Amino acid sequence: MQFADRLKPLQFNVFADMDRAKSEVRATGMTVIDLSLGSSDLPTExxxxxxxxxxxxxxxxxxxxxxxxxxxxxxxxxxxxxxxxxxxxxxxxxxxxxxxxxxxxxxxxxxxxxxxxxxxxxxxxxxxxxxxxxxxxxxxxxxxxxxxxxxxxxxxxxxxxxxxxxxxxxxxxxxxxxxxxxxxxxxxxxxxxxxxxxxxxxxxxxxxxxxxxxxxxxxxxxxxxxxxxxxxxxxxxxxxxxxxxxxxxxxxxxxxxxxxxxxxxxxxxxxxxxxxxxxxxxxxSDRASIDRVVSAFQERRDAMIDSLKAIGWAIPTPKATMYLWAKLPDRHAHDSVKFCLDLISSTGIALSPGKGFGQHGEGYVRFALVHPPEILREAAKKIGTFLQLQK
Missing domain, CATH: 3.40.640.10 (Type I PLP-dependent aspartate aminotransferase-like (Major domain))
Structure with missing residues (x-):
């Protein structure tokens, strides 16, 4: 069967690779904390x-x-x-x-x-x-x-x-x-x-x-x-x-x-x-429901920034969005995809590799803050253990 040439540029998709990795980890019984997708977990009003x-x-x-x-x-x-x-x-x-x-x-x-x-x-x-x-x-x-x-x-x-x-x-x-x-x-x-x-x-x-x-x-x-x-x-x-x-x-x-x-x-x-x-x-409607969303993500941002700082990973505090854009430690900066695949297989923590967003995203990972603060703190601790083992 032959398909249109326009599909060829769409074949490389690191997010599809991450989805497969998440499925494989779940199949082992390991809990996955998915911080890779920007899909809000907050309820509709x-x-x-x-x-x-x-x-x-x-x-x-x-x-x-x-x-x-x-x-x-x-x-x-x-x-x-x-x-x-x-x-x-x-x-x-x-x-x-x-x-x-x-x-x-x-x-x-x-x-x-x-x-x-x-x-x-x-x-x-x-x-x-x-x-x-x-x-x-x-x-x-x-x-x-x-x-x-x-x-x-x-x-x-x-x-x-x-x-x-x-x-x-x-x-x-x-x-x-x-x-x-x-x-x-x-x-x-x-x-x-x-x-x-x-x-x-x-x-x-x-x-x-x-x-x-x-x-x-x-x-x-x-x-x-x-x-x-x-x-x-x-x-x-x-x-x-x-x-x-x-x-x-x-x-x-x-x-x-x-x-x-x-x-x-x-x-x-x-x-x-x-x-x-x-x-x-x-x-x-008025801004009350929006203010609740903003407050929730600001609390999550602060919790994750502080938790990552505690494990030695300092990240600039973003002014906006539901994400953190984190420069990888030097020893991992050459391959964000490998870092993310190794991280999820070892810890169950799923992040988005920067390379998936373009050539100049390499050397970074994206955290989506789509879980409550206590789960984000747990994720940061697991990442800290992973980074210590990688030394």
Whole structure:
């Protein structure tokens, strides 16, 4: 049996290797503490679940959900954008519901790239961004994110030959996996760069609420107020613990929204309308539920930072996200995949190897803080024993 060449770049997947390793460890009876996936363990708020539950008995929600039937949700998004960022958007032409933001970031390249066009992506970056480019037949130029540059790309370093063939740039701040944040001034510089080089600017924005200093990270829509080149992706998964419900949305340039809508129409309908009713309730709510999420992850961050410091592994304290981005001890820095495979087989602790996020992620691992503090402390102790045995 022969398969399409577009699958070839997707064959190397260190996360699939980690999943196999986790299954093998569980099969031995060892307990696995999985810190490799950024899937929140916190529950969805009852008021959201109640809105979804009430919809089950409404037969009007049982059919296909086409674009026209999502107007209430799109209006709720527009009101939320107005409240959060003081921006007025058109719910008819500048908002598109999505089955999670990953649907949007994976499908948008199909609307923008011709075969062999370049996309400028963050390296390290979220793997789904890479997958969407490969499926569209595009080529990836990884913009290095280095600690010395605060994990921000240096646009002046992008080769002219690449820029001449590039059609889009993808950014995401607060950033997965590095936890870095970006200022409004940086985002404005990105908008200007994309305007000068005729690039679509994509901003993936799942962690806008998971920031620990009380501020709100800037939106790309604030940097590109007339939405000339930009589109931004949002999800309900992180702020509202709705990952399994698969609900997100895109906001931005109306031509980009229309192009993505065309791709979406060929692939799927929208999710169940009852889920959208739950999302509407979430978007219209106050910040109390979000504050509980932020407080929980801040407590976990502090517990894990302190516990790792106690075993001799010092990690900078992140300002945002649900992760730690940890530089490996020197003796392990050359092979993050081997480190993670050895760690889980020895201790049952699963981390994400930095190499899985791109070439410049090598030498790091990512901790997902998706367990209560007491379990994180237990994991740190086991890691400490592992590191002592490796000396």
């Amino acid at each position: 009852p008021f959201i679940l109640e809105a979804i539950a009430k919809s089950l008995n409404d037969p009007h929600t049982h059919g296909y959900s086409l674009f026209g039937s999502t107007l209430d949700f799109r209006e709720a998004v527009a009101a939320w954008i107005k409240q959060r960022f003081s921006l007025t958007i058109d719910p008819e032409t500048e908002v598109l519901p999505l089955i999670g933001s990953q649907e949007g970031t994976a499908h948008l390249p199909l609307a923008i790239l011709n075969p062999n066009d370049f996309a400028l992506l963050q390296d390290p970056g979220y793997p789904s961004h890479y997958g969407g480019i490969h499926l569209a037949g595009g080529r990836v130029y990884g913009m290095p994110l280095l600690a010395g540059n605060n994990f921000l790309p240096v646009f002046a370093d992008i080769p002219a030959a690449v820029l001449s063939q590039a059609k889009m740039m993808v950014l995401s701040y607060p950033h997965n996996p590095t936890t870095a944040t970006a200022t409004l001034e940086f985002l404005k510089s990105a908008v200007q760069f994309c305007q000068e080089h005729n690039l679509v600017l994509v901003h993936d924005f799942p962690y806008l609420d998971l920031i620990f200093d009380g501020s709100t990270p800037p939106s790309i829509l604030q940097a590109d107020r007339d939405r000339g080149v930009s589109i931004e992706f949002f999800t309900m998964s992180k702020s509202y613990n709705m990952g399994g419900f698969r609900v997100g949305f895109a906001v931005g340039n109306r031509e980009l929204i229309q192009a993505l809508r065309q791709v979406k129409a060929a692939v799927d309908f929208n999710q169940y309308q009852g889920i959208m009713r739950g999302a509407i309730e979430a978007l219209a």
